[in-house]
Amino acid sequence: MSPFLTLLARDIRLASRSGGSAFLALSFFALVATLVPLGVGADLRLLARVGGGVLWVGAVLAALLSLDRLFQGDFEDGSLDLIALSPLPLELTALAKMLAHWLSTGAALTLLSPLLALLFNLTPAATLTLFLSLLLGTPAVSAVGAIGASLTLSLKRGGLILPLIILPLLSPAVIFGAGAVSLTLDRLAPGGALGLLAAFSAGAVLLSPFAAAASVRLNLGG
Amino acid sequence: MSPFLTLLARDIRLASRSGGSAFLALSFFALVATLVPLGVGADLRLLARVGGGVLWVGAVLAALLSLDRLFQGDFEDGSLDLIALSPLPLELTALAKMLAHWLSTGAALTLLSPLLALLFNLTPAATLTLFLSLLLGTPAVSAVGAIGASLTLSLKRGGLILPLIILPLLSPAVIFGAGAVSLTLDRLAPGGALGLLAAFSAGAVLLSPFAAAASVRLNLGG
Amino acid sequence: MISSLTAERLACARGDRKLFENLSFRVRAGQALAVEGANGSGKTSLLRLIAGFLPPAAGRLIVQDASGDSDDADERGKKIGWLGHHDGLKPQLTVQEQLTFWAALYRGTVNTGALAQVGLARQADLPCRYLSAGQKRRLALARLLMSNRPLWLLDEPFAALDTAGQALMAQLMALHCGQGGIIIAATHDPLGLGNESLKL
Amino acid sequence: MISSLTAERLACARGDRKLFENLSFRVRAGQALAVEGANGSGKTSLLRLIAGFLPPAAGRLIVQDASGDSDDADERGKKIGWLGHHDGLKPQLTVQEQLTFWAALYRGTVNTGALAQVGLARQADLPCRYLSAGQKRRLALARLLMSNRPLWLLDEPFAALDTAGQALMAQLMALHCGQGGIIIAATHDPLGLGNESLKL
Amino acid sequence: MNWLFRYANPHNFMRLSNVLLPITVVATVLCLGVGLYLGFTAPPDYQQGRTVLIMFIHVPAVTVAELAYGAIVVCSLLSIVWRHPLSDIAGRAAAPLGAMFTVLGMITGALWGRPMWGTFWAWDPRLTSFLLLLFLYIGYMALWNAIEDEVRAARAAAMLALVGAVNIPIIKFSVEWWSSLHQGESIVSGKLAPVFLAPLLIMMLGYALLFASLWMLRIRTVILERRARSLMQRSAA
């Protein structure tokens, strides 16, 4: 196996061993999606209107949950030093970690979303749009998140600051993603919004490995 | 100063030194309160209807953010061993930590809530109810949270599991709290819901120190 | 003051592995006991067992003092001065703040001399994150002194200390024993206290 | 293989404090250098500087090998075998899994002998959380062997090892030098390799 | 660039700002005084009545709030590309000021919105993106404060500011796109009569000078703090 795939496989294995990141992110997502209707009340028309937005925000928060450990674990126990001395460039290291994070959260959340859409009484068309928007948009969450995680990797309480740094940067993803669902509910074509979302995601995924690698390098010096 | 107050003061000082837990929790709360309208849309009537629920869920999530470090920091660096050997009983230790958490999150979130209620266009009466419900309900979040934090204190990824353990336990608080706001919006008296919320909180605060201390004791053996 | 600590046929299990069984020893006031053994033999576990963190799988630990014998773990805990693998220090707090906190918690006196004694007087107002590994260890030592407990449990007391630090540690240990204290230390190096030693 | 590592008037700063200046030394193939100094004198910092994690505040580091001289930090990094303060092991993974992972990442060979060599053959399928401090150190040592790098940087190589472990470490270090490798080790104890030493 | 670097040395900056600061402070007071006087004596607007006065406080505040982020971005670039110590300090010093002007802009806007729109807050694109700008400031400051090692904190915060700079146009665009979907309140955008324009421009200049003065003051404070801390560290080591 190439070093890149080795690292990817190991990160996924670690995520699945420690209680299963994917499982935990899914449960958190489901919990938030359940709590909000409990708080908002049982008005089905109301729930459908807010469903896209709430599920998108819930998905972002769920993905964020495991993000702070993306580099931190390897930093604290000295693995990151060893990875930095290996033949794998730090840019590819960052990409592998991002991908592992997306597979164990973003992708899983996307697969679960149609089920939660039921709770919010979304129409089948809106459910499909939600699914597509999460599929296109969650890579941006992992990518922007990786930048944030690399900036905070030396912080014991990184998990506290991370949301603060990256949520504002992710607001376009929420706007386009939830916007696409709203459009569908209004029987308008969501294509434009989805296109913008995909462009945002692509930009983030392209930029992120370089930014994250630069910031890891910075932190290794510390 | 008594050992109890000493520990309380030190925990608050630690929270304020490391970037300010209170400040970070507040910012997270405000961010969630901003992202949801971005997802849901700008319809002010709609926002007012979901405001109570969303703000309650947001407050719980914000309080949760710093919860995983409640005992974990002291466990990892060996301080908990030393605290356990001190004259302060572990029950009071747990109470002090709970109180420090509430002061630096729950209380602060409650104070901020009227401002965020503006973003959701809540009526003054509903805003007042939201404020009261958070004041009565956030102690339950810290108390139930302390139990969860003590159970997961030895886990590196405790922050991931913690929400799963405590969010379901906290659903009554969300239901009563957001319910009180809804009642007020419908021009009904929220007194009953607030009473239930207060009872729930009182029960949680009474039970929690004993449960948390027992679980800390268990973990020190590990 | 304690007049002796006695272990009777102690056994310790971690997970489902027995680490040791039938361990008996007695340490009297003014004596030190070195716990030796290969990596993973259970030195740290024994110390945690004495501190009462870990319940013994079998056997008893008895503390004898002026008020008679007792095998109560909680009571024993209040007589213990602990120096573990980890230093229990917060990077954000200054050296002085830490010491004041622990003194208040342990109802000890903030002995301004303690810092000088361990060679940290000049660092009093420095946040702990600026201390090197050895300096942190010295601060932990100051806390141990200040806690004013008769029974010291030390896990690898010489770790991370430079030569001067090791000499200081040895000297303070000798002083503690001289004042009638008891020391049980897990170590790979000789304590140099004319002590007995226990092989795990 | 490297024929020598030369430091020319190196300086190192942490924060805005100078740790050392004008440090020059040369280590040739087959030689070992012990870096000594009090706590906080900058031993770890020097190793991180050589590894290229920390940029030098002044001066140069030159690696000389068959292809000529080079002061490129990235290139130097690819020749380094690292044994730091921390072991870089995951509690969830088994001993064998860790070794396989690092071998693949370093394009090393999974030498099944390596585990036996460090005395961990019986623990191959045990998750690392069950290893004691010394056993973890041995696993890190196995990884170092497997990485097959000519320039070893060791931070307190004897820490946490029992007597047998320390002897093993010394023996493997002698072997590495014998094969023309270079060792730079931060340590409080003598290396026993007939090496030179550098006082910080 | 050479002249810039000469003064971008902390020591020289202390000397330079010692001279400049009194001048800018006097100019600030003058501009704000004249601007407010002209504003108060201007005739009431036929549409907005006397509340138009808020404009003279609100509009310059939001303008400076946005400019301050630009200042941080420039400092971050200087810091990453040329590794200049003063630019780190300058970026750090500008952030709380930017946040302060942002909050001022929001408060004055909200107070104005109540009589004009009947609500303190509306999810208008301009307002929304302004709120997100506040969060960018907060995140930047939080990162600075959280990382204890100064050098590392400076580089990390600079990187964050740059990533934010890439993202700001996208945020602005997305918010506008978002709101055009739904109905939105329209902000009065009439052409200004000279009686209003003159005081407004003077007030803008005054705010800019105020920002410059406060910025220099904060940079001085940060430099002094740093010196104190490194003295402490050195004496203790």
Ligand code: HEM
């Ligand atoms: C919380 C409420 C408000 C916020 C956050 C806010 C924010 C802003 C921002 C960010 C700008 C600058 C836009 C740019 O530079 O392109 C601006 C300009 C302006 N605002 Fe507000 N505003 C608020 C309320 C109001 C109200 C209620 C009025 C008056 C009815 C108002 C009148 C103006 C005017 C006249 C300008 C400058 C002219 C222009 O650039 O078009 N604002 N405001």
Ligand SMILES: Nc1ncnc2c1ncn2[C@@H]1O[C@H](COP(=O)(O)OP(=O)(O)OP(=O)(O)O)[C@@H](O)[C@H]1O
């Ligand atoms: N929480 C735990 N659960 C299960 N086993 C454990 C636990 N902690 C330690 N062990 C096991 O108990 C054994 C003894 O560990 P201990 O830390 O007491 O050894 P030690 O003698 O202090 O070793 P060292 O010299 O390496 O510090 C080890 O084999 C270790 O794997």
Ligand SMILES: Nc1ncnc2c1ncn2[C@@H]1O[C@H](COP(=O)(O)OP(=O)(O)OP(=O)(O)O)[C@@H](O)[C@H]1O
């Ligand atoms: N990230 C950092 N920022 C600022 N100062 C640091 C940093 N890391 C270490 N230092 C300081 O640099 C000095 C040297 O540290 P270093 O870890 O290199 O010492 P050492 O010789 O390895 O000490 P020890 O023997 O205790 O391990 C110490 O005074 C320490 O406080």
Ligand SMILES: [Mg+2]
């Ligand atoms: Mg041990």
Ligand SMILES: [Mg+2]
């Ligand atoms: Mg060191």
